[in-house]
Amino acid sequence: MKVLVLGSGVIGVTSAWYLAKSGHDVTVVDRQSTVANETSFANLGQISPGYSAPWAAPGIPIKAMKWLVQELAPLKINMKDLDAETLVWMTKLVANCNGKDYHINKSRMMRVAEYSRYCLQALRAEINIEYDHRTQGTLQLFRTQSQVKSAKKDIQVLNECGIDHKVLTPDDCLAYEPSTSSYYS
Ligand SMILES: Cc1cc2nc3c(=O)[nH]c(=O)nc-3n(C[C@H](O)[C@H](O)[C@H](O)COP(=O)(O)OP(=O)(O)OC[C@H]3O[C@@H](n4cnc5c(N)ncnc54)[C@H](O)[C@@H]3O)c2cc1C
Structure with a gap:
């Protein structure tokens, strides 16, 4: 099958890779002159499957109201571009901002995230990609x-x-990462 992938960020490139491996004839198109030149260009580079969590969480509707008036906010909604489809999506998001649905959604994300972790490990081994990576986990x-x-x-x-x-415990944190002592002063 001929497949056109629109966007050469991490999602487009990896989708194209697996599609091509499955025998499809893939073309990737991007508005930029090179691959991964937008969001995938300068992120934190952190791969933390266990840290994946749904946006739809208890407390998010209140936070989102505050973000609307903040210049630098993690979520931007352009009120001028609100269409019926986006409103339906937002209604569903708000309906999922409760403990029960958060639990179900995060559990589902965990399964996908763990699967993705194994895919990434296999891909790394297959293409022998070199980069500095550390696997000590994250301290939250x-x-x-x-x-x-x-x-x-x-x-x-x-x-x-x-x-x-x-x-x-706070003492365990200090033992793992002595620089956290500054938080206790
Ligand atoms: C500050 C920051 C830090 C982050 N840190 C992390 C992190 O540590 N770990 C992590 O896992 N995630 C992190 N993320 C999230 C992660 O970077 C994104 O989820 C990921 O890069 C998204 O990839 P993407 O391929 O979906 O989108 P993008 O990388 O944005 O790719 C989309 C591509 O589509 C192209 N495009 C869009 N519209 C068109 C069009 N009309 N015609 C042609 N081309 C088009 C764009 O040019 C772009 O190349 C971070 C994000 C930010 C902003």
Whole structure:
């Protein structure tokens, strides 16, 4: 089959790779003169499958209202371009911003994320791509008890899905990463 992939970010390029491997005739088109020149160009480079979480989470509707008036916000909604399709999508998103649906959605994301991790490992081995990578995991720090409390729902999903993780005390954090001492002063 002839396939046209629009966009040469990480998603377009990897989709094209797997489609071509499956025997399809693939062409990738991008408005930029080179591949991965937009969002995929300068992100943090962090691959954290266990950290994947749905945007639709308890508390997000309130935060989104604040983001609307912030200049630098993680989510931008252009009110002028709101169409019926986007409104339906937003309604569904808000309807999923509750503990029960968050749990279901995060559990599903965990399964996809773990599968993606194994695909990435296989791809790396196959094409022998070289880059600096570290696999110590990430240390997620919480400043308030309410943040710790809201992380409990994520920890429950990690436990249920068998995702490797540790819950640390402040002393454990210091032992892992002495520079966190500045948070206790
Ligand atoms: C600041 C920042 C930090 C991030 N850090 C991380 C991280 O640490 N770990 C992580 O996993 N994710 C991170 N992300 C998210 C991650 O970078 C994106 O999810 C990912 O790059 C998206 O890839 P993409 O291929 O979907 O989109 P893009 O990389 O944006 O690719 C889309 C491509 O489509 C092209 N295009 C769009 N419209 C057209 C058109 N009409 N005609 C032709 N071409 C078009 C664009 O030129 C672009 O090349 C970060 C994102 C940001 C912004």
